[in-house]
Amino acid sequence: MDIGIDLGTANVLVYVKGKGIVLREPSVVARDTRTGRTLAVGEEARMMLGKTPSNIQAIRPLRDGVIADFEVTEAMLNYFIKKVTRSNGFLSFLRPKPSVTICVPAEITSVEERAVRDAAKLAGARSVDIIEEPMAAAIGAGLPIDGPSGNMVVDIGGGTTDVAVISLGGIVVSQSIRVAGNKCDEAIARHIRRVYNLMIGERTAEDIKITIGSAYKLDPELTMDIRGRDLINGLPKTVNITSEEVREALGEPLGSIIDAVKSVLEKTPPELAADIIDRGIILTGGGALLRGLDQLLTEVTGIPVIVAEDPMSCVAIGTGQRVRF
Numbered sequence: 001m002d003i004g005i006d007l008g009t010a011n012v013l014v015y016v017k018g019k020g021i022v023l024r025e026p027s028v029v030a031r032d033t034r035t036g037r038t039l040a041v042g043e044e045a046r047m048m049l050g051k052t053p054s055n056i057q058a059i060r061p062l063r064d065g066v067i068a069d070f071e072v073t074e075a076m077l078n079y080f081i082k083k084v085t086r087s088n089g090f091l092s093f094l095r096p097k098p099s100v101t102i103c104v105p106a107e108i109t110s111v112e113e114r115a116v117r118d119a120a121k122l123a124g125a126r127s128v129d130i131i132e133e134p135m136a137a138a139i140g141a142g143l144p145i146d147g148p149s150g151n152m153v154v155d156i157g158g159g160t161t162d163v164a165v166i167s168l169g170g171i172v173v174s175q176s177i178r179v180a181g182n183k184c185d186e187a188i189a190r191h192i193r194r195v196y197n198l199m200i201g202e203r204t205a206e207d208i209k210i211t212i213g214s215a216y217k218l219d220p221e222l223t224m225d226i227r228g229r230d231l232i233n234g235l236p237k238t239v240n241i242t243s244e245e246v247r248e249a250l251g252e253p254l255g256s257i258i259d260a261v262k263s264v265l266e267k268t269p270p271e272l273a274a275d276i277i278d279r280g281i282i283l284t285g286g287g288a289l290l291r292g293l294d295q296l297l298t299e300v301t302g303i304p305v306i307v308a309e310d311p312m313s314c315v316a317i318g319t320g321q322r323v324r325f
Helices: 070-085 110-122 133-140 183-196 204-213 243-249 251-267 268-278 292-299 314-321
Strands: 001-009 013-018 019-024 029-032 038-041 056-059 099-106 126-131 151-156 161-167 170-177 223-230 234-241 281-284 306-309
Touching: 001 314, 013 070, 013 314, 019 070, 019 234, 019 314, 029 070, 038 070, 056 268, 070 110, 070 151, 099 110, 099 133, 126 133, 126 161, 133 151, 133 161, 133 170, 133 281, 151 251, 151 268, 161 251, 161 268, 161 314, 170 251, 183 204, 183 234, 183 243, 183 251, 204 223, 204 234, 204 243, 234 243, 243 251, 281 292, 292 306
Parallel strands: 001 099, 099 126, 151 281, 281 306
Antiparallel strands: 001 013, 013 019, 029 038, 029 056, 151 161, 161 170, 223 234
């Protein structure tokens, strides 16, 4: 079996040729700090975030699109590869190891890439190929990347935003910034702490972003009750927040993403820029689901921005379709 893995900061998706996406789980591992034993991986571990006793740690082993904890990443990949190939039963040693293609951010260092290759090999891969995230996103979104025309993709994941112009099967101009979904969550949590003296966890911040988050004015604006710990008296407290103030909180991370898009457009050769004006910019990744982000980018660039069909799956699909046979 040959598989493609979207090894994301927030989620891991696994694509098997002929079957499509067979696994979609959060990039979280729960470990017993006393024994080093892995207790849970994926969704089960994510449910433990912020709720574990002192001896259990729920860890996100990837940060800003790259491996932050090698050992935990290896354990996580091992678990997911075994789950997909079902190679943990009787006679599993007779099954051939899978060939794996993994996507990485566009401007990853050689050391960071080596860590990804080594972790996948130790997790049970026969061979490991690497594909850059914006290329995988473009393939998964169905863009004609091998032709002589210019295609522009903005992939907003959990840890990184990758912006690239692709033509003739290669990346012509690209920029990768470590500002994406997680930085948006942190900005929301900071705003709630500053305005309401309320401490909230990362899961609550993400829920706020998904439920009422927006990049552009909404009609009508949305509201939401959130619960957290009052920083003044230490007691649980509920406050009501609006989509307008969440949008204000997201101003800084969204500003960084807009700057990256503008920077890539400024470096794009004129002939390819003309193609992009005709075809538009394609938005992929979980960040593409933020309400009104396509409208905001259209307004600031003057170029039509289109959200890809199933944006969260584009990178995994593109990675899987590039698996060697």
